Amino acid sequence: MLYSAGEVELVKNSTDIVSVVQQYVQLKRAGNSWKGLCPFHKEKTPSFIVFxxxxxxxxxxxxxxxxxxxFLKKIKNQEFPEAVEELAEAAGITLKGDGTSGLSAGLSKGLFEIVDEAHRFFRKCFAGPEGSKVRAYLKGRDIDPAESGIGIGYAPGGNALLKHLRSLNYSVSVMGDAGLVITDRGDPYDRFRERLTFPILDRRGRVVSFGARALGDAVPKYLNGPETAIYRKGSFLYGYSTALKAARESGIAILVEGYFDHARLVSAGFSETVATSGTALTKKQAKNLMGMAEKQYICYDGDSAGRKAAVKAAEILLAQGAYPMIVRLPDGMDPDDFVKNRGREAFEELLRSAYDPVSFCVSLIDGKLPEGPERIRLAERLLEVAVSSSNPLVEEDLQKKVEEFTGYSRDALEKKGNEIRSSKERTGYIRKSAGNLGSGDTIVLRVATAGGVYNTEFVDFLRTDDLTTELGVRLLNAFRGQIDRGFSSVVPAEFPDDLSARCADIVWALEGVSPQEIQKLKRDITRKRRELPRLRELQEDLASSDPERKAIALEEFADMKAEDER
Ligand SMILES: [Zn+2]
Structure with a gap:
């Protein structure tokens, strides 16, 4: 843990949540709480409440x-420690942490060290005799490893890394924690075998993991390191630490899919390039991309999968308020091919002629407007892209383009757009609220955290068995973890994303519980514990083929239920 429980709580207790939120959201008092328009989704009537x-x-x-x-994590796209630091500074509190997040500072330091050692080893192998294969491969692709400056390496087979790290007295468990060695399938073995390696750097330029390409026919062709305490995939953009400076200078950021697209563009002088490393763009990555430069170019492969993914990525950026442009590559070409064959100037020209997301979709049908039902479907699809924007000005701009191209009236498009938007919101809401925390677990966990403060006596009383859902058990364990580390109040921001949102559901409004209520709940729980073995027996009886046994069980079951309801 970066900061001690005491430090985090001191910061939290010295902070007025209303005045922090008010810097971003206009709030109005409503009884004991404050109300405003939610900054995280588009709405016209306020449903965002601060307690x-x-x-x-x-x-x-x-x-x-x-x-x-x-709140700060979400609105400023910060990590938990950054949010703590910012509020500490505002409150005039000096923190003693060292700036490493996730696990204990000592442990993450160990992970950085071992991954860096692996990187040096891969580089050495690349330069040595065993690396001749990789060097030949790169030559075949016409990539000069020195020019790209990205530190390509070679991971040999035969558990070479494992042996090397062992010789330096690293433990296998640390190798596993760093994602370098697979430890949970019998004898430990190297994760990256006979692969070309791309180091993945964090914001500060430290190697945290690797992307690796097979040299032969091994599958998968590209293998990314797993998520570890120092490699959080959701927010990572490959190449970010080196691209940031260039992007700030040029005012543009270029997003590609693959490692080689990235290497090619960087070699050609487009240092402001980052890659998603072949996975779908996440919201956090989108925010990071937007933070790099005001203009973002999506430059994915010129095949149907790449084009679909480009529109998807554009929609995610639009939803974050950006106005991304999409580069259209010739059919069947990826950015690597294009720059290799046509050169830097041609790519610059391509950037200049990039499309807004709606026009890009139109360009894919060569601007030919279909007739009848197909025209309606097209208009709907284009509108869907337009209304994914959270910025009303961008949305209007895109909607105008839909109007121009399809010829439908603004009125009709607006109505349809509202329909699409509200159906999107509905499905989004249902998905989010369809948690699997039963009402029973909710009550138990609410009492455990009433008023945002841990009732440690009650938490100690609880057993994992008392909770009936998996989510409930995970939350209880998360609470216990914080209590063990000395927290007296609940700090949901520190939990994994899905838990922290659910935790807010539980803690949000309950200011306190009377001792009588707690006593009653404890009695109920104790009774349930007693009944549980009997219930299991009854269940067996109910399933039995003996009619008499069944009838008796049924009666007892009804009695128990009646008691439950009293
Ligand atoms: Zn909202």
């Missing part, structure tokens, strides 16, 4: 919620 008494906030429209740290 100063519990130090939490909650949006009843999109389901987002949490404490003051979680």
């Amino acid at each position: 100063p008494a519990t130090g939490t906030w909650k949006c009843f429209g999109c389901g987002a919620g949490g404490d003051v740290f979680e």
